[in-house]
Amino acid sequence: MRLTINGKSHEVDVDPTTPLLWVIREQVGLTGTKYGCGVAQCGACTVHMNGLPVRSCSVPVSAASGAKITTIEGLASGKTLHKVQKAWIDHDVPQCGYCQSGMIMAVAALLRTNPKPSDADIDAAITNICRCGTFVQVREAIHAAAKAA
Amino acid sequence: MTAIPKFTRRSFLVSSAALGGGLALGLRLPPFGPAVVRAADGSPEITVWVAIRPDNTTLIRAVRAEMGQGTITGLAQLIAEELDCDWNKVVIEYPTPGQSVARKRAWGDFSTGGSRGVRASNEYVRKGGAAARMMLVQAAANEWKVPASECVAANSVITxxxxxxxxxxxxVAEAAARLEQPKDVPLKDPKTWKIAGKPLKRLDTAGKVNGTMMYGIDVKLPGMLNAAVKDCPVFGGKVKSFDAAQVAGMTGVKKVVQVGDSGVAVIADSWWHAKTALEQLSIVWDEGPNTKASSADIAELLKAGLDADQAFVGNQAGGDVKAALAGAAKKVEAVYSYPYQNHACMEPMNATVRWTPERCEMWGPTQNGEGAFAQVLEASGLPADKVDVHNVMLGGGFGRRGTYPNDYVTQAVLIAKQMPGTPVKMIWSREEDMAHGRYHPVMQCKLVGGLDASGNLTALHMRLSGQSILAAVRPEVVQAQKGRDPLSFQGVFESGEHSFSYTVPNLLIDHAMRNTHVPPGFWRGVNINQNAVFIECFMDELAEAAGQDALEFRRKLMAKHPRNLGVLNAVAERIGWSKPAPAGIHRGLAHLHCFDSFVAAACEISVKDGNKVRVHRIVAATDPGYAVNPAQIERQVAGSFVYGLSALFFQECTVKDGRIEQTNFHQYNSMRIAQMPKVETILMPTGGTVWGGIGEPTICVAAPAVLNAFYRATGKRIRSVPMKNHGIELV
Incomplete structure (x- = not known):
């Protein structure tokens, strides 16, 4: 099976029912995308599929074949950080950081379709779990990234 | 603001994971002059906390665990402050427990719990920085042949x-490293701090926004295999049998092994293959003696303790409670309860181990490197000089990764031992993590208060009944206390870092210990979570019975507790307690003394349809004595409310047929951004000789403040957690 991840083509030999998350982590070797629950509850595994956010633990790899997949490792353009990553650094958002790859990917996808989200838009779109509780800084950083556009 | 110092993945890998090699720490160079100890890259070590590279980069050593709480940044600030080094050129290096053991525990305690990371090591790490500065300055003075007193240091430059x-x-680092370490090392007055005490950014953010930060679950070693594990779902049960042949032919499966008495693991080329095969494997369990245990039975056991004759005394400040209650003009009584809760760290438990008959190493997340080292030592069967532990960034800890015996570390060693020479990464599924936590202990509490005719509190009996963590994990402590678990009384104890912050003429706080087969553990805040709910909600109940304002009623009992009064007054003033709340808004407040910090919260909530709670605002005041990084403290306070309010509204682990019923976040919910209140942090350190903790204390004041506000909003007094059991939602 052929996968396009962060602009690179990967040939993977896996059962088509394998979750995209585990193919990304174990076959492709990109471990920035995290396993948190395996049942699309927590969002730690969020990646972009054709620009849309998906919880990769619950997407069979067969459904990702032919799609353009972006992971946290592919969000920046070369050495230039994505505006969300930059806002995350400016606002010192992560605590343990484990959920933040998924959080950042969910936010980057939100800003693509809704460049100036209101607080209510953020509440509706960003449903990722963060046990450290970084939400105050997450919200600040989303607004800052939206302004930076 | 200062730029972010380098904290590269490479330095993390080289120093912390040190794949294969281990650091060169301890290597002494012959034979000219006093020996110099060198860091991994050859830089001379000045003191155990500081090594300096020729390019003027400072390597600061850290052994406490980083799990998001910012401890490593705070400790580095303290060392850099005394060292007077260039904060923009600081790199963190992580000595291993094995290296520390080889150097007679040169780095002291690795354990990171009880909010001790900064407060318990502040003095010796600051001295380590100050001594290094004195040696560097002396080396420059020697070179110039001038008195050291004529030289000053700033920003890694000596003038x-x-x-x-x-x-x-x-x-001058090479020369400084050859000098004798000074014995008399004065420390700076915190009032003069330029790096410590400032809201600097964390040192470890860069790798957390681009996917490069390495957590235990990301460890990769050459030739590594992966393991999925299942332990007997009933605590105390064992493996009876399993048929490895059943899954032997499945894709990627290498081996099926028993893990100790109670677990089975599938080892495969990938974790997904291991997990898939494990799910297909039929395991026959000997579920042991606890298969009938249920939450209802446990609740009955605890209920009986509320009136039991025997109980351990935690606080008997004076008087005769029985007589005073009998003679009270008015008696108030209430029973509260608190459930089992799982830590649910975002990163499930995991560890990677390579075992050979000659050496055993573990790479993985732990809050206690030395504790994990001891587990590896025991499980591997090897001596201390052939064992080591490489800590990595923790995807959350909250106490789960510090509770010993550190079950998951031992499991990983026992698995790797059955694949000699091959590194094996064991990862728990979320379901396994939910089934085998080290749970927040269950507790019930009966409170009886007596008021005189003027509404003064004259007597209080607080009877706790429930589980002891220390009886399970540190029985020697309990034994030394003749059966008592002093930690059960956190926040209401007679003295010390968790002392009671009211003066009541006739007082008795005691604990009927009722242990169960469910393994308890330290859960962020530990026993302050329930004790703050019990005492601070009951104080509101007493105030109401006395016909008094909740704040005024408390103040009258706090004349001898000025620092608690200070934080309580601060939140009351900020929330506007003396003025009426806006229409539809209801307020509550609470405070406690714990982990040597003084904390209070006041909140504003609204309630729709009688059950839909919105927390609009929480004002939180903290007096930790000293504040090392105000920006990180704010984050800890707000973050602790996410953890604490998730617990208050959503979280309970129930027991049925001896096992935990909840399997994943769909049954064990956690707050989302939509539910996050505005948090206003008042940081009011008042100095003194004692440094207080940060990561845990404030967690406990959110829940009682919200419960008290809920009562004002609805007239309903909720006395058991979580609120979802009462049909109440957080919106």
Whole structure:
């Protein structure tokens, strides 16, 4: 099976029912995308599929074949950080950081379709779990990234 | 603001994971002059906390665990402050427990729990920085043949004041490393701090926004295999049998092994293959003696303890409670309860181990490197000089990764031992993590208060009944206390870092210990979570019975507790307690003394349809004595409310047929951004000789403040957690 991840083509030999998350982590070797629950509850595994956010633990790899997949490792353009990553650094958002790859990917996808989200838009779109509780800084950083556009 | 110092993945890998090699720490160079100890890259070590590279980069050593709480940044600030080094050129290096053991525990305690990371090591790490500065300055003075007293250091540059000559730490480090360490090391007055005490950014953010930060679950070693594990779902049960042949032919499966008495693991080329095969494997369990245990039975056991004759005394400040209650003009009584809760760290438990008959190493997340080292030592069967532990960034800890015996570390060693020479990464599924936590203990509490005719509290009996963590994990402590678990009384104890912050003429706080087969553990805040709910909600109940304002009623009992009064007054003033709340808004407040910090919260909530709670605002005041990084403290306070309010509204682990019923976040919910209140942090350190903790204390004041506000909003007094059991939602 052929996968396009962060602009690179990967040939993977896996059962088509394998979750995209585990193919990304174990076959492709990109471990920035995290396993948190395996049942699309927590969002730690969020990646972009054709620009849309998906919880990769619950997407069979067969459904990702032919799609353009972006992971946290592919969000920046070369050495230039994505505006969300930059806002995350400016606002010192992560605590343990484990959920933040998924959080950042969910936010980057939100800003693509809704460049100036209101607080209510953020509440509706960003449903990722963060046990450290970084939400105050997450919200600040989303607004800052939206302004930076 | 200062730029972010380098904290590269490479330095993390080289120093912390040190794949294969281990650091060169301890290597002594012969034979000219006193031996110099060198860091991994050859830089000379000045003191155990500081090594300096020729390019003037400062390597600061850290052994406490980083799990998001910011401890490593805070400790580095303290060392850098005393060292007077360039904060923009700081790199963190992580000595291993094995290296520390080989150097007679040169780095002291690795354990990171009880909010001790900064407060318990502040003095010796600051001295380590200050001594290094004195040695570097002395080395420059020696070179210039001038008195050290004529030289000053700032930003890693040393200046000879009379001549204006300058040199750098990097240039004199070799010579400094050969000097005797000074014995008399004065520390700076915190009032003069320039790096410590400032809201600097964390050192470890860069790798957390681009996917490069390595957590235990990301460890990769050459030739590594992966393991999925299942332990008997009933605590105390064992493996009876399993048929490895059943899954032997499945894709990627290498081996099926028993893990100790109670677990089975599938080892495969990938974790997904291991997990898939494990799910297909039929395991026959001997579920042991606890298969009938249920939450209802446990609740009955605890209920009986509420009136039991025997109980351990935690606080008997004076008087005769029985007589005083009998003679009270008015008696108030209430029973509260608190459930089992799982830590649910975002990163499930995991560990990677390579075992050979000659050496055993573990790479993985732990809050206690030395504790994990001891587990590896025991499980591997190897001596201390052939064992080591490489800590990595923790995807959350909250106490789960510090509770010993550190079950998951032992499991990983026992698995790797059955694949000699091959590194094996064991990862728990979320379901396994939910089934085998080290749970927040269950507790019930009966409170009886007596008021005199003027509404003064004259007597209080607080009877706790429930589980002891220490009886399970540190029985020797309990034994030394003749059966008592002093930690059960956190926040209401007679003295010390968790002392009671009211003066009541006739007081008795005691604990009927009722242990169960469910393994308890330290859960962020530990026993302050329930104790703050019990005492601070009951104080509101008493105030109401006395016909008094909740704040005024408390104040009258706090004349001898000025620092608690200070934080309580601060939140009351900020929330506007003396003025009526806006229409539809209801307020509550609470405070406690714990982990040597003084904390209070006041909140504003609204309630729709009688059950939909919105927390609009929480004002939180903290007096930790000293504040090392105000920006990180704010984050800990707000973050602790996410953890604490998730617990208050959503979280309960129930027991049925001896096992935990909840399997994943769909049954064990956690707050989302939509539910996050505005948090206003008042940081009011008042100095003194004692440093207080940060990561845990404030967690406990959110829940009682919200419960008290809920009562004002609805007239319903909720006395058991979580609120979802009462049909109440957080919106």
């Amino acid at each position: 000879h004041k009379p001549s204006g000559r300058k040199t750098t730490y990097g240039k």
